[in-house]
Amino acid sequence: MVSQTAPPPTAAPPPPAAAQPFRVYEPGELAALAARHELTISGARPTVPVYVRQMWGRRHFIAAFATAKLTAQYSQAKLGQIWQIMTPLLNAAVYYFIFGILMDTKRGVADFVPFLVTGVFIWTFTNSSITAGTRAISGNLGLVRALHFPRASLPIALALQQLQQLMFSLGALAVILAVFGQYPQLSWLLAVPALALQAVFNTGVSMVVARLTARTPDIAQLMPFILRTWMYASGVMWSLDTLLKGDRVPHLVLAALQYNPAALYIDLMRYALIDSFSADHLPPHVWAAAAGWALVCGVGGFLYFWQAEERYGRG
Incomplete structure (x- = not known):
């Protein structure tokens, strides 16, 4: 007979070590421990100089994002990018019928069609930039939560998209002006600094509304009413000069309308x-006022947006 030997008994597992009590660190100790191991807070807000350098490092992303958005905007429409020109033209036609003909605001305004079309095209630039800013964060939450990058890239890219779209519209505007006897001349070069100041202003306001709507999405629902009121107060379809006659409005109200930034750029x-x-x-001092609005809103809007950098996409 073959004897069967029992397998050797397995060794008993060692008794569990006594549970070590958790150590409570003081706030100063935690900071020193993190500094010793070169740890940083994930998503922490960088300083302004560092943030600006990060933005500059992503300038190619900003330009590509703006171009992609512009290309995709009318990709589902049969006329495609032609709508970039047709939309402000149709708006101008509607405003001409309602305000120029029915309400007769063209009375006393020389070259009313160039006056109106220029106002509509330039106002559309501001209106579209601010409207796009309301969706800068809320409309790109997947991108914000998936990747680490300066969040200001989004409202700046969307403002750049509207500037690119304006370039298409200006070609149509030049044709309309020529049809009504306004031919290119040296004074047209003044449009370059005017548009540059307006672009800085639009970008700053876009960053302000981007932060506000990221925290309170209901503001985006109010924005069309605010912008429509602003448009009517900016002399887009009528001349502010009509208020100068007969002391129709108080002096302070007239000054507020004249130095309204949208009216200045128009x-x-x-x-x-x-x-x-x-x-x-x-x-008076129109260029100084336009530059002041651009500086205050451009720099102020950037700093206001930067202060909430670590909170975008959370909550």
Whole structure:
């Protein structure tokens, strides 16, 4: 008979070590421990100089994102990118019928069609930039939560998209101006600094509304009403000069309307492009006021957006 030996007994597992009590660190000790191991807070807000350098490092992403958005905007429409020109033209036609013909706001306004079309195209630039800013964060939450990058890239890219779209519209505007006897001349070069100041202003306001709507999405629902009221107060379809006659409004109200930033940029473009819109139609120190709005809103909007950098996409 073959004897069967029992397998050797397995060794008993060692008794569990006594549970070590958790150590409670003081806040100063935690900071020192993190510094010793070169640990940083994930998603922490960098300083302004570092943030600016990060933005510059992603300038190619900003340009590519803006171009891609512009290309995809009308990709489902049969006319495609033609709508970039047709949309402001149709708006101008509607406003001409309602305000120029039915309400007769063209009375006393020389070259009313160039006056109106220029106002509509330039206002559309501001309106579209701010509207796009309301969706800068909320409309790109997947990108914000998946990747680490300066969040200001989004509202800046969307403002750049609207500037690119304006370039298409300006080609149509030049044709319309030529049809009504406004031909290119040296004064048209003034449109370059005027548009540059407007672009900085639009970008700053876009960053402000991007932060506000990221925290309170209901603001995006109010924005169309705010922008529509702003448009009517900016002399897009009528001349602010009509208020100068007969003391129809208090002086402070008139000054607020004249130095309203949207009205300033529209008037500067009209002054650059339309012969009959002379310097007499501009408020005093118009360039200084336009530059001041661009500086305050551009820098202030950037800093306001940067202060909430670590909170975007959370909650």
